Amino acid sequence: MRPRTPTTRATPDRASRRGFAAYLLLPFCLLASAGAAHAAAWSDNLQREVQRIDRDSPGTLGVYVKRLNGGETFSYGSDKFWYLGSTVKVPIAIALLQQVDAGKLKLTDTLKLQDTDRIEAGRLVWSKTGTALQLGDLLKRMLGESDNTAANMLIRAVGEDKVNETARAAMGTKGFEKITTLAQVRYDVYAEIHPDARKLPNTQMVQIAGAPLGPGRVEAVRKALNLKTTDLKAKTIDEAYDRYYKTxxxxxxxxxxxxxxxxxxxxxxxxxPSTQLLFTAMKIDIFTNYRLQAGLPRSEKFIHKTGTQYRRACHVGVINPQNGGADAIVVTTCAADLDEQKQAGRVFQQVGQAITKTMLTGPATAAAR
Structure with missing residues (x-):
């Protein structure tokens, strides 16, 4: 009788254990599969909606969306650089509040208005030189009213280098360029018309801003510098801004x-406490019915900031930022080469509607929360 060749065979007990383990894992596999399918579904649907909006609208559109509870993202032109406009005021606010958290500044500290702080957009530009304002008041003005003079004062309080250090730490080094004062923006743009614009006092820059954008603004710069038309380096305001944006x-x-x-x-x-203060300043409890928020349900909390400059516009924010962002959706969107007010407003409203349609309605949404 030949000896048997040894074999390794799964005993009924081992086979049963394997089957039972697979049975236990099955719900998790199904959930993972369903989650991946859901992520692909909303992303694909949003892609179609955003492509349609971009196709049917003037200019170019960029959109970035991230659902934090699953980590899924949607990107449409989001890896290119976009001019931020007044959305730079959020990193300025973060830099200020980090200094408050560190005990280096207090929101009750006061700062006096200097002529070099003045720039148009906001009421503070018309206040008397030497007017003392608390940092907390400046923060509210900067975010609530988008007051540019308030932003300049806060940059001065924190330090421009510290603002940029904070922004770079939060955004990374590859996707961010430096932040300047809002007054410096005007100097840089008008310097494209003629370099001597950098020598003008802020008060004169405010006067120039009173001229309508277009030929009137170029003419105001020319007159302020007492130049001939042939001396100008940029003949149109479009040319001046285009050169500036390329930096x-x-x-x-x-x-x-x-x-x-x-x-x-x-x-x-x-x-x-500082996070909640910033949420309040970013209008978490106010329904503005404007831009992105005009396309979102009133029931959804939304912290946000808009940015608007000549032929550029942005709207950035977080839907449902409360509870540590457990159910949050991050949205950043910008548009270029269109009317920065009416046209941009309609485009961003449609983006908000697309997010509502693909991410905030239906049974899949309830399952994702």
């Missing part, structure tokens, strides 16, 4: 800006 100053990718907002709502940038 990528005060610009970032939408992904980088979204990373900053994600860190903010997760509590990684500020202490809880």
């Amino acid at each position: 990528n100053v005060n610009s970032a990718t939408l992904e980088a800006y979204g990373d900053m907002l994600e860190k903010l709502v997760k509590g990684q940038l500020l202490k809880p």
Whole structure:
């Protein structure tokens, strides 16, 4: 009788254990599969909606969306640099509040208005030189009213280098260019018309801003500098702004800006009281019915900031930022080469509607929460 060749065979007990383990894992596999399918579904649907909006609208559009509870993202032109406009005021606010959290500044500290702080957009530009304002008041004016003079004063309080250090830490080094004062923006743009514009006092820059954008603004710069038309380096305001935008100053990718907002709502940038203060300043309890928010349900909390400059516009924010961002959706969107008011407003409203349609309605949404 031949000896048997040894074989390894799964005993009934081992086979049963394997089958039972597979049975236990099955729900998790199904959930993972369903989650991946859901992520692909909303992303694909949003892609179609955003492509349609971009196709049917003037200019170019960029959109970045991230659902924080699953980590899924949607990107449409979000890796290119976009001019941020007044959305730079959020990293300025974060830099200020980090200094408050560190005990280096207090919101009750006062700062006196200097002539070099003055620039148009906002009421503070018309206040008397030497007017003392608390940092907390300046923060509210900068975010609530988008007051540019208030922003300049806060940059002066924190330090321009510290503002940029904070922004770079929050956004990363690859997707961010430096932030300047809002007054410097005007100097840089008008210097494209003629370099001597950098020598003008802020008060004269405010006067120039009173001229309508277009030939009237170029003419105002020419008169302020007492130049001939042939002396001008840029003949149109479009040419001046186009040159300025190409420098990528005060610009970032939408992904980088979204990373900053994600860190903010997760509590990684500020202490809880400062985070809540910033949420309030970013209108978490106010329904503005404007731009993105005009396309979102009133029931959804939304912290946000708009940015508007000549033929450029942005709207950035976080839907449902509360609870450490457990159910948050980060949204950053910018548009270029269109009317920065009416046309941009309609485009961003449609983006908000697309997000509502693909991410905030239906049974899949309830399952994702």
